[in-house]
Amino acid sequence: MASDFEAQLRAASLRVTRPRLAVLAALRDHPHVDTDTVISLVRADLPSVSHQAVYDVLRALTDAGLVRRIEPAGATARYESRVGDNHHHVVCRSCGAIADVDCAVGHTPCLTASDDHGFVIDEAEVVYWGTCPDCASRRIAQ
Amino acid sequence: MASDFEAQLRAASLRVTRPRLAVLAALRDHPHVDTDTVISLVRADLPSVSHQAVYDVLRALTDAGLVRRIEPAGATARYESRVGDNHHHVVCRSCGAIADVDCAVGHTPCLTASDDHGFVIDEAEVVYWGTCPDCASRRIAQ
DNA sequence: GTACAAAACTTGAATGATTCCAGTTTATGG
DNA sequence: CCATAAACTGGAATCATTCAAGTTTTGTAC
Numbered sequence: 079m080a081s082d083f084e085a086q087l088r089a090a091s092l093r094v095t096r097p098r099l100a101v102l103a104a105l106r107d108h109p110h111v112d113t114d115t116v117i118s119l120v121r122a123d124l125p126s127v128s129h130q131a132v133y134d135v136l137r138a139l140t141d142a143g144l145v146r147r148i149e150p151a152g153a154t155a156r157y158e159s160r161v162g163d164n165h166h167h168v169v170c171r172s173c174g175a176i177a178d179v180d181c182a183v184g185h186t187p188c189l190t191a192s193d194d195h196g197f198v199i200d201e202a203e204v205v206y207w208g209t210c211p212d213c214a215s216r217r218i219a220q
Numbered sequence: 221m222a223s224d225f226e227a228q229l230r231a232a233s234l235r236v237t238r239p240r241l242a243v244l245a246a247l248r249d250h251p252h253v254d255t256d257t258v259i260s261l262v263r264a265d266l267p268s269v270s271h272q273a274v275y276d277v278l279r280a281l282t283d284a285g286l287v288r289r290i291e292p293a294g295a296t297a298r299y300e301s302r303v304g305d306n307h308h309h310v311v312c313r314s315c316g317a318i319a320d321v322d323c324a325v326g327h328t329p330c331l332t333a334s335d336d337h338g339f340v341i342d343e344a345e346v347v348y349w350g351t352c353p354d355c356a357s358r359r360i361a362q
Numbered sequence: 363g364t365a366c367a368a369a370a371c372t373t374g375a376a377t378g379a380t381t382c383c384a385g386t387t388t389a390t391g392g
Numbered sequence: 393c394c395a396t397a398a399a400c401t402g403g404a405a406t407c408a409t410t411c412a413a414g415t416t417t418t419g420t421a422c
Binding site for chain 2: 208
């Protein structure tokens with residue numbers, strides 16, 4: 079487990095530090111968390127980690143491709159450790175909950191735009207907006 | 221022109237004010253602009269408009285469905301007056317330029333997620349990420 | 363094993379888009 | 393034309409994120 083994270087970091091030629099291992103563990107256990115939650119989770123193990131360290135770690139891991147940053151409109155940045163499989167997200171408009179959605183049409187299908195305006199496209203990001211089961215039933219019950 | 225905007229506002233039961241007409245005109249002439257640019261454009265006509273007025277107007281127009289707010293990850297909010305046709309956007313990673321992309325597969329096609337996790341989905345937003353022609357050629361020329 | 367240089371981390375201040383608030387002006391229905 | 397609710401002004405506050413300077417730690421080379 080922990081050594082797995084160590085291997086991941088070394089493979090990306092990143093130094094192995096306790097804050098980085100703690101962030102990776104936090105993201106494994108809690109998908110789609112925002113920076114503030116990551117800070118809290120990390121501090122459960124390492125109480126004296128600075129917020130700046132977490133910001134630095136998240137940036138380093140994102141740049142290295144070990145985690146993915148997602149940023150639904152109107153929300154703060156969130157992170158997940160599921161990477162490299164071009165999956166998408168459903169976001170609840172009322173509570174902000176996020177769930178993963180596999181690409182329906184196959185592998186990187188959406189990469190085909192009807193008219194790319196000369197842009198060289200390297201990624202298609204899909205966000206499905208709606209209401210999560212919890213919020214939907216809460217609305218009916220009221 | 222101007223009276224067209226007036227009709228739009230009245231149809232949405234919004235009061236017709238100069239700041240609102242100016243914002244609508246700015247968005248007609250400049251698609252995909254951020255709030256700060258809207259403020260500058262509006263002040264070209266009405267020098268004494270407060271930034272808060274523009275924020276309020278953009279919110280009112282967005283809520284009324286007269287303009288659409290887009291917020292690519294890592295960028296500030298942008299607005300466009302092309303609404304109601306479920307189109308998408310290509311965003312340049314290096315300069316932030318945005319272009320419109322019609323939905324390739326027909327009308328609201330993307331609304332079908334492979335597994336919706338019980339969410340009631342009402343919109344699928346697609347962002348194509350890449351490099352715009354200008355930035356691409358600049359990179360080659362260097 | 364020790365030492366060194368680069369990379370990470372700590373602390374604390376700064377930034378910038380956006381929102382909040384109290385008071386004033388303006389648009390619209392009667 | 394009047395009254396009232398909606399809009400707007402000016403200015404302060406918020407909050408995620410970044411910047412900056414100094415200290416600690418990691419990995420490596422001797």
